[in-house]
Amino acid sequence: xxxxxxxxxxxxxxxxxxxxxxxxxxxxxxxxxxxxxxxxxxxxxxxxxxxxxxxxxxxxxxxxxxxxxxxxxxxxxxxxxxxxxxxxxxxxxxxxxxxxxxxxxxxxxxxxxxxxxxxxxxxxxxxxxxxxxxxxxxxxxxxxxxxxxxxxxxxxxxxxxxxxxxxxxxxxxxxxxxxxxxxxxxxxxxxxxxxxxxxxxxxxxxxxxxxxxxxxxxxxxxxxxxxxxxxxxxxxxxxxxxxxxxxxxxxxxxxxxxxxxxxxxxxxxxxxxxxxxxxxxxxxxxxxxxxxxxxxxxxxxxxxxxxxxxxxxxxxxxxxxxxxxxxxxxxxxxxxxxxxxxxxxxxxxxxxxxxxxxxxxxxxxxxxxxxxxxxxxxxxxxxxxxxxxxxxxxxxxxxxxxxxxxxxxxxxxxxxxxxxxxxxxxxxxxxxxxxxxxxxxxxxxxxxxxxxxxxxxxxxxxxxxxx
Amino acid sequence: xxxxxxxxxxxxxxxxxxxxxxxxxxxxxxxxxxxxxxxxxxxxxxxxxxxxxxxxxxxxxxxxxxxxxxxxxxxxxxxxxxxxxxxxxxxxxxxxxxxxxxxxxxxxxxxxxxxxxxxxxxxxxxxxxxxxxxxxxxxxxxxxxxxxxxxxxxxxxxxxxxxxxxxxxxxxxxxxxxxxxxxxxxxxxxxxxxxxxxxxxxxxxxxxxxxxxxxxxxxxxxxxxxxxxxxxxxxxxxxxxxxxxxxxxxxxxxxxxxxxxxxxxxxxxxxxxxxxxxxxxxxxxxxxxxxxxxxxxxxxxxxxxxxxxxxxxxxxxxxxxxxxxxxxxxxxxxxxxxxxxxxxxxxxxxxxxxxxxxxxxxxxxxxxx
Numbered sequence: 001x002x003x004x005x006x007x008x009x010x011x012x013x014x015x016x017x018x019x020x021x022x023x024x025x026x027x028x029x030x031x032x033x034x035x036x037x038x039x040x041x042x043x044x045x046x047x048x049x050x051x052x053x054x055x056x057x058x059x060x061x062x063x064x065x066x067x068x069x070x071x072x073x074x075x076x077x078x079x080x081x082x083x084x085x086x087x088x089x090x091x092x093x094x095x096x097x098x099x100x101x102x103x104x105x106x107x108x109x110x111x112x113x114x115x116x117x118x119x120x121x122x123x124x125x126x127x128x129x130x131x132x133x134x135x136x137x138x139x140x141x142x143x144x145x146x147x148x149x150x151x152x153x154x155x156x157x158x159x160x161x162x163x164x165x166x167x168x169x170x171x172x173x174x175x176x177x178x179x180x181x182x183x184x185x186x187x188x189x190x191x192x193x194x195x196x197x198x199x200x201x202x203x204x205x206x207x208x209x210x211x212x213x214x215x216x217x218x219x220x221x222x223x224x225x226x227x228x229x230x231x232x233x234x235x236x237x238x239x240x241x242x243x244x245x246x247x248x249x250x251x252x253x254x255x256x257x258x259x260x261x262x263x264x265x266x267x268x269x270x271x272x273x274x275x276x277x278x279x280x281x282x283x284x285x286x287x288x289x290x291x292x293x294x295x296x297x298x299x300x301x302x303x304x305x306x307x308x309x310x311x312x313x314x315x316x317x318x319x320x321x322x323x324x325x326x327x328x329x330x331x332x333x334x335x336x337x338x339x340x341x342x343x344x345x346x347x348x349x350x351x352x353x354x355x356x357x358x359x360x361x362x363x364x365x366x367x368x369x370x371x372x373x374x375x376x377x378x379x380x381x382x383x384x385x386x387x388x389x390x391x392x393x394x395x396x397x398x399x400x401x402x403x404x405x406x407x408x409x410x411x412x413x414x415x416x417x418x419x420x421x422x423x424x425x426x427x428x429x430x431x432x433x434x435x436x437x438x439x440x441x442x443x444x445x446x447x448x449x450x451x452x453x454x455x456x457x458x459x460x461x462x463x464x465x466x467x
Numbered sequence: 468x469x470x471x472x473x474x475x476x477x478x479x480x481x482x483x484x485x486x487x488x489x490x491x492x493x494x495x496x497x498x499x500x501x502x503x504x505x506x507x508x509x510x511x512x513x514x515x516x517x518x519x520x521x522x523x524x525x526x527x528x529x530x531x532x533x534x535x536x537x538x539x540x541x542x543x544x545x546x547x548x549x550x551x552x553x554x555x556x557x558x559x560x561x562x563x564x565x566x567x568x569x570x571x572x573x574x575x576x577x578x579x580x581x582x583x584x585x586x587x588x589x590x591x592x593x594x595x596x597x598x599x600x601x602x603x604x605x606x607x608x609x610x611x612x613x614x615x616x617x618x619x620x621x622x623x624x625x626x627x628x629x630x631x632x633x634x635x636x637x638x639x640x641x642x643x644x645x646x647x648x649x650x651x652x653x654x655x656x657x658x659x660x661x662x663x664x665x666x667x668x669x670x671x672x673x674x675x676x677x678x679x680x681x682x683x684x685x686x687x688x689x690x691x692x693x694x695x696x697x698x699x700x701x702x703x704x705x706x707x708x709x710x711x712x713x714x715x716x717x718x719x720x721x722x723x724x725x726x727x728x729x730x731x732x733x734x735x736x737x738x739x740x741x742x743x744x745x746x747x748x749x750x751x752x753x754x755x756x757x758x759x760x761x762x763x764x765x766x767x768x769x770x771x772x773x774x775x776x777x778x779x780x781x782x783x784x785x786x787x788x789x790x791x792x793x794x795x796x797x798x799x800x801x802x803x804x805x806x807x808x809x810x811x812x813x814x815x816x817x818x819x820x821x822x823x824x825x826x827x828x829x830x831x832x833x834x835x836x
Binding site: 083302434435465 | 482483484524525526527558559561562563604606607608609628629630631632648649650651652653654660662664671672675686687755761762763764766767769770771772773774777782783784785786787788789801805808809812813823826827829830831832
């Protein structure tokens with residue numbers, strides 16, 4: 001399943017941004033960058049510019065369990081009413097109390113952090129732009145490389161041709177010169193080189209013909225000599241193309257580094273957002289002390305404190321709901337060997353086994369946790385009225401243990417009632433193990449010209465109609 | 468004229484990671500069930516043996532699964548040399564690459580065995596006056612539509628197929644509802660239709676049957692816990708269908724234990740009681756215990772209880788379920804609950820509960836939209 005016949009160019013090749021039917025689709029083949037490209041295409045098409053929806057549809061990106069957890073909590077809380085709290089608070093501040101009582105973040109010097117979040121929020125778009133630029137450059141690179149190869153071949157062929165002609169003319173000139181010498185030395189008694197009879201009175205005319213031919217050969221040979229000398233140097237257009245190729249390669253390298261640098265910075269966004277959210281919550285009046293200090297009986301002050309309390313409740317509620325649902329999914333994924341999940345005092349997620357709670361350790365545990373968290377967020381978002389019509393699941397799936405993979409696919413099938421289209425990046429082994437659980441198979445590949453494409457075919461079980 | 472109908476053997480199935488003498492225990496269970504079935508078939512001595520798909524658990528089965536099938540076929544051949552064995556490949560026997568016939572195709576070369584993996588095949592046994600049409604999985608998912616017709620010259624017409632029967636499945640094409648099915652048949656045309664794919668035994672229509680799997684090999688065996696597994700025979704002359712149970716490893720799905728918030732310590736006791744109440748004990752069985760409504764922060768109540776039982780059972784699955792949903796609507800429940808919590812948080816502030824409910828509702832997404 002992993003190998004795709006890329007030579008078979010046919011009508012079944014589709015663009016990457018393909019529209020699929022409902023059901024569970026396996027996306028196989030393609031390298032990491034192609035998968036990322038498909039992920040981004042889908043996320044962009046479905047979520048437009050809403051980063052929370054993008055997280056719901058395409059996942060939180062390459063982040064660890066702690067960051068993924070905090071981000072999921074914040075998104076879920078926002079969809080549960082935190083957005084409303086923010087709006088109410090903003091209205092409250094604009095309504096008058098804000099002038100005397102500035103917003104919390106300006107008090108606590110969070111302005112810089114907020115600006116940083118704003119700056120980092122531009123990262124995904126910058127990454128997309130840069131990735132597109134890189135793709136364009138790579139296409140140019142392939143094109144210019146092709147042109148250079150053709151020009152090089154033409155030049156070498158012409159040089160070889162000139163050299164061959166020159167050698168032939170030299171040989172012929174040498175041969176004619178020998179003959180002329182023989183004629184001149186032998187005089188009229190020389191035998192004709194063609195019929196072997198004595199030349200006598202035809203001597204002069206034969207000598208003229210041969211001399212004429214020799215002169216012509218020498219003249220033509222000189223031309224081929226100049227042509228060969230000229231072609232010993234690389235033609236200017238080949239040199240131009242070589243320079244262009246080198247410059248393009250350098251730009252591609254630079255652009256690749258920039259893409260990697262931007263991609264590596266993506267987790268910073270989640271972290272900064274997370275920190276900002278925490279600071280905003282922590283910056284609110286405490287439950288006892290500060291609220292007593294204020295001693296304000298004004299409605300707006302009380303409303304503001306109520307909103308802060310509501311913010312805490314919504315975050316706490318989101319944490320509880322995600323803990324419970326992620327735990328259930330993880331419990332199922334691991335055949336009950338993991339009982340649930342929790343959060344340690346320092347905010348690091350934990351998993352609960354028979355012997356109690358402990359931190360997530362192995363790669364398989366991380367993958368299972370992230371997978372369960374993804375499903376839990378999709379599920380709980382739907383409970384809150386945020387429905388994703390399609391979701392994509394990335395490389396965490398392939399890192400699951402074999403039994404967990406089977407269960408994961410089973411879970412995805414049950415999730416189809418909430419999300420009509422689920423796309424799963426996976427290797428062919430899971431298709432072999434449970435072909436009937438997938439409705440579609442999409443093979444991703446790159447054709448001989450370097451253009452990516454998708455090939456779609458039906459999977460699943462045939463339907464028998466019985467009358 | 469008796470036919471034996473087996474399906475969903477899933478040879479090579481592996482689960483739970485328990486290994487004995489280098490072999491997955493569940494894989495050995497499945498092979499054992501198959502050999503039991505073969506012994507029973509030999510006793511019955513039918514005129515023909517039909518296997519309706521999913522002979523193997525995956526298109527690249529382990530060698531042990533190939534050996535198990537070869538031994539089973541050899542036993543049949545020795546005991547019933549004139550009884551043909553007809554197999555149609557299921558999804559699990561069919562590799563994704565359309566040019567790859569799969570491991571099952573190798574058995575098509577054996578005398579007395581037909582193992583159809585790619586296209587529909589019709590076989591006529593004049594000695595038995597029997598015509599059998601074998602429709603493998605690949606025929607039902609890839610065009611062209613297979614030609615499936617009974618033979619009017621044969622006394623008995625039998626069809627062996629693999630797939631799901633869904634009378635409701637229709638696709639809207641040009642404003643008309645069209646069936647997705649590539650295979651459409653009239654049950655009246657056939658004396659018996661042997662189907663595979665579903666693990667539960669059932670009669671789909673008159674004379675159209677799923678025999679079910681020989682063992683509980685589904686992803687969630689609990690759904691099959693109460694279902695008897697085995698194969699069936701049919702006497703075509705009398706129309707009498709008989710089920711022949713095969714006794715595999717017991718799968719036990721226990722009643723859920725609700726968590727009692729007012730008596731949390733009772734949970735450990737209940738888990739022990741429920742597990743000890745299993746008739747014959749849980750030893751070497753596949754067991755599921757469910758606990759309902761246990762909050763994440765009270766998982767510690769289970770600390771140290773389970774390892775002993777996990778050792779005794781072949782597999783003990785502890786499933787934690789959500790609480791059954793309440794009666795109040797989500798919106799009302801959430802806003803009032805949050806308002807109550809706000810009252811607690813803002814204690815002593817002379818709160819107006821209704822005003823807080825109003826505030827919460829203003830913030831909730833439902834009101835926002």
